[in-house]
Amino acid sequence: MPAVVLSVNAGGLEQVPGLRRPSGIRKRPVERIEVRDPGPKRGGLGSGVVGDEIGSRKHHGGETQAVYAFAREELDLWAGRIGRELGDGMFGENLTTRGLDVDAAEVGEQWRVGETLLEVCGPRVPCATFAKHMGEPRWVRRFTEHGRTGAYLAVREPGVIEPGDPIEVVHRPGHGLTVPLFFRACMGDRELAEVFLRAEVLPRVEHEWLASLR
Incomplete structure (x- = not known):
C-alpha cells in the first residue's frame, strides 16, 4: 500500500477536563494545512x-x-485495546498517515509530503495533558510501555498538505537510530542516550536537551 496522508488535522485552544489551562491537543480533520518553520520553542510561532x-x-x-x-x-491498534473509536487527530497529530511505519523512521529521515519537505526529529513524550485528554487509566504508562509514539517533524520546505498526498521517504540516514530508540533514551535509558550523543545525529536543541539529562 502506498504511503499517504489520510487526514490533516488542526485545532484551537479548548478546555480539557482536569486541566487548569486550555490546550490545543484536540485536533480535528480539516481540508488542508499550510506548514512552515515556526522558529524556536520560546519566542517562536x-x-x-x-x-x-x-x-x-x-x-x-x-x-x-x-x-x-x-x-x-x-x-x-489502540482503538481495539481500549474498546472505543479513535478518530483521525485523536492523539493530537497534525498528519494521520496510512501505509507508512512512522515509528520505523530514523532521526534525520526526510519525507516529501505534498509541496513540503519534512524531517524526522524525535518522539512524542506523553504528558498529563495527553492523559487527561484520553481519559484512560494509567495512560502515560501504557503509552510509554508500548513505545510507538509517532514522530515530531521539522519543516525544511514549507507548503500545503492535503489528504491523499503521497508520502515519499527521500532520505534515510542509515544509522539505525529510530524514533522508538530515541524515546527510550528520553525515558531514562542511559546507554542509549550515550549512543545518540556520540552519534551526533540529533538536532542541536534535542542534543543539548538529552545531554542535560546526564
Whole structure:
C-alpha cells in the first residue's frame, strides 16, 4: 500500500477536563494545512501548522516539533485495546498517515509530503495533558510501555498538505537510530542516550536537551 496522508488535522485552544489551562491537543480533520518553520520553542510561532494552537509553548512546538505525525494503523491498534473509536487527530497529530511505519523512521529521515519537505526529529513524550485528554487509566504508562509514539517533524520546505498526498521517504540516514530508540533514551535509558550523543545525529536543541539529562 502506498504511503499517504489520510487526514490533516488542526485545532484551537479548548478546555480539557482536569486541566487548569486550555490546550490545543484536540485536533480535528480539516481540508488542508499550510506548514512552515515556526522558529524556536520560546519566542517562536508555536506550531508549524498555520492556524493550529499550542497551549504550553514551554514544552511543545518549535522547530523540532513543528508537525506531529501518527499512523492510522497505530490508532486502530489502540482503538481495539481500549474498546472505543479513535478518530483521525485523536492523539493530537497534525498528519494521520496510512501505509507508512512512522515509528520505523530514523532521526534525520526526510519525507516529501505534498509541496513540503519534512524531517524526522524525535518522539512524542506523553504528558498529563495527553492523559487527561484520553481519559484512560494509567495512560502515560501504557503509552510509554508500548513505545510507538509517532514522530515530531521539522519543516525544511514549507507548503500545503492535503489528504491523499503521497508520502515519499527521500532520505534515510542509515544509522539505525529510530524514533522508538530515541524515546527510550528520553525515558531514562542511559546507554542509549550515550549512543545518540556520540552519534551526533540529533538536532542541536534535542542534543543539548538529552545531554542535560546526564
